[in-house]
Amino acid sequence: MGSRSITKITFTDTTVRLYLHWGSPEYQIPNMAEFIFWAWTLDKPWTADSYRAYLDTVSDGSLPAEPTDGFHGDLEHYYRITIGENGQVTYVYKHLNFDAEDWAVEFQAENRAELYDEAIRQLEAHRRWVADAIEANPKAVHYEQDLAAIDHHLHEARLYAQVEALPGVPASACQSDFHAEHSCERDQCSIWTPELTEIADRPPRRGDHDDGSQD
Numbered sequence: 001m002g003s004r005s006i007t008k009i010t011f012t013d014t015t016v017r018l019y020l021h022w023g024s025p026e027y028q029i030p031n032m033a034e035f036i037f038w039a040w041t042l043d044k045p046w047t048a049d050s051y052r053a054y055l056d057t058v059s060d061g062s063l064p065a066e067p068t069d070g071f072h073g074d075l076e077h078y079y080r081i082t083i084g085e086n087g088q089v090t091y092v093y094k095h096l097n098f099d100a101e102d103w104a105v106e107f108q109a110e111n112r113a114e115l116y117d118e119a120i121r122q123l124e125a126h127r128r129w130v131a132d133a134i135e136a137n138p139k140a141v142h143y144e145q146d147l148a149a150i151d152h153h154l155h156e157a158r159l160y161a162q163v164e165a166l167p168g169v170p171a172s173a174c175q176s177d178f179h180a181e182h183s184c185e186r187d188q189c190s191i192w193t194p195e196l197t198e199i200a201d202r203p204p205r206r207g208d209h210d211d212g213s214q215d
């Protein structure tokens with residue numbers, strides 16, 4: 001069982017190929033979007049080391065960490081991500097259609113904004129699924145915890161989509177580059193808003209909120 005995935009990521013320094021037993025898109029797309037926003041916000045270089053540093057902060061299996069060259073039977077999901085020097089992101093998600101025995105592209109992003117929009121869409125769909133499950137079984141307490149965790153990530157995903165929509169952000173490699181481009185004092189930025197400062201000061205960490213909903 002499981003929902004097995006391979007995620008191949010080309011960073012600016014190297015390419016990694018990673019296996020994850022539970023790798024379905026309703027988690028993987030929002031989780032990878034969070035890593036991308038975390039790295040942008042904290043001025044991290046777009047390297048495999050930055051990704052590993054992020055995994056160290058979450059350490060909950062929410063993103064793939066296990067390097068693999070091997071073949072995994074019953075693979076269901078394949079993610080191909082490339083990240084350029086300036087944080088340009090392309091993202092392709094393929095799903096194996098068991099009936100057709102064929103891989104189909106389910107989602108493609110050409111930039112960070114498209115990835116963030118899809119993260120929101122995935123979280124909204126997941127939220128509807130959990131809300132329906134609660135309606136069908138009001139006594140299932142863990143669904144309430146799931147719902148709270150999804151709401152938390154949805155709130156943050158909408159904020160970083162707002163950040164990405166600011167003029168100058170899509171072309172920037174990191175937050176410092178963005179502010180340098182219009183010569184502001186970061187805490188008195190005319191483009192930034194107080195609400196965005198909140199998320200930039202404490203960028204999303206999946207582990208922060210999800211601990212209670214893991215069991």
Ligand SMILES: [Zn+2]
Pocket residue numbers: 178179180182184185186189190191192
């Ligand atoms: Zn600024």
